[in-house]
Amino acid sequence: MSSDSSEPKETFGPASTASTASTTGSAKPPPPAALAAKVRTLAPSMTRSMQRVAETVAGDPAGSAALTVTGLAERTGTSEATVVRTARVLGYPGYRDLRLALATLAAEQAAGRAPAVTADIAVDDPLAGVVAKLAQEEAQCLADTAAGLDTAQLESAVAALATARRIDVYGIGASHLVGQDLVQKLLRIGLIAHAPTDPHLAVTNAVQLRSGDVAIAITHSGRTTDVIEPLRVAFEHGATTVAVTGRPQGEIAQYADHILTTSSARESELRPAAMSSRTSQLLVVDCLFIGVAQRTYDQAAPALSASYEALAHRHDPRPPHR
Incomplete structure (x- = not known):
């Protein structure tokens, strides 16, 4: 497994429990449909290695849900500690909880209940296209916040x-x-x-x-x-x-x-x-x-x-x- 030298080592015993509590508090994990929004919101404050993990799970929930913590670390070129830490920053107690959310999100996307990611507005977009993109993005923004x-x-x-x-x-x-x-x-x-x-x-x-x-x-x-x-x-x-x-x-x-x-x-x-x-x-x-x-x-x-x-x-x- 590839390691991430920019990340400190993280233990997975009792010492990490306190860290989880301080990070997530008593808040419940975010619903699967809000995961992509959570990544967009928190990614700028993450380390680059954590960003790779977060963007990977948001971009390919089905593929990521099929991976163990070791497999996701290898796919993103990070460490198991980074994967677990990213899950916690996103609001999940651990990777297992994130993995369950990813599986649910993948099923919702397959059933057409989860929206597709809206493309960026380009300088040469027709105004009608700008209206459609803005409307979809703002509707999704409201749904994600709610x-x-x-x-x-x-x-x-x-x-x-x-x-x-x-x-x-x-x-x-x-x-x-x-x-x-x-x-x-x-x-x-x-x-x-x-x-x-x-x-x-x-x-x-x-x-x-x-x-x-x-x-x-x-x-x-x-x-x-x-x-x-x-x-x-x-x-x-x-x-x-x-x-x-x-x-x-x-x-x-x-x-x-x-x-x-x-x-x-x-x-x-x-x-x-x-x-x-x-x-x-x-x-x-x-x-x-x-x-x-x-x-x-x-x-x-x-x-x-x-x-x-x-x-x-x-x-x-x-x-x-x-």
Whole structure:
């Protein structure tokens, strides 16, 4: 069997159990249909050898499911330790669990229930083809995010938001636009929410947060300093913290009480990560909002009605009664 000198040795006895627990936590393994999305999301943060394993199992689930851990290590030019480590990073307790998921995914693909991978958008694609590819990719992005979303974490985040004294939402660029979308929704049901536009203001706002407040960080990469820093400050001041991220093992995770993982389409020259991740972030934002509106319905329903009425009057072309 070929070895991978870039990877440290890994034991498979009791010592590795703790490692598994710390990597996967109490989260259940992702469903087979979400495996390709998981690979796309986590591959950039993996070592090259782990990327080879991940891309191989996602690209050929049937062939990979037929291999033992030794066989897959030989096929990818890595080590058994790398294969096991990759399985754990993808959310499976071990290779046996990943292998079962691969077999299920292969059966779904054979039956036509699992979607094919969408081709990248090319510079010479006709506009009709671009529309079709974008529609398929975004639909798959939403499906992948829904399949991989930890509903226990979502419930906890919703519960914290529903009773929050104050809510801060941090994001940069496209993620900030998603944060603004959440804030305007929360304001319309009577909650106090802010989405600072300036990173320094975000930190100074975070200093004011306490127990009973909530801070939400939105970052696809999980390593945006201008988003991590205010979340860290909020976390250290006792606020409940939530991370909406495509990299659940990124730096952002160490300051998040609850992690909501998003998926994204493959990044390409004409479709950057900020564009592809926005779709799944908006889904998570909508889930948070609906969950909070359900929990606070007696307050939320009249507030929404009042905002609808105010907007209707604003757009009424008739002059006001004198």
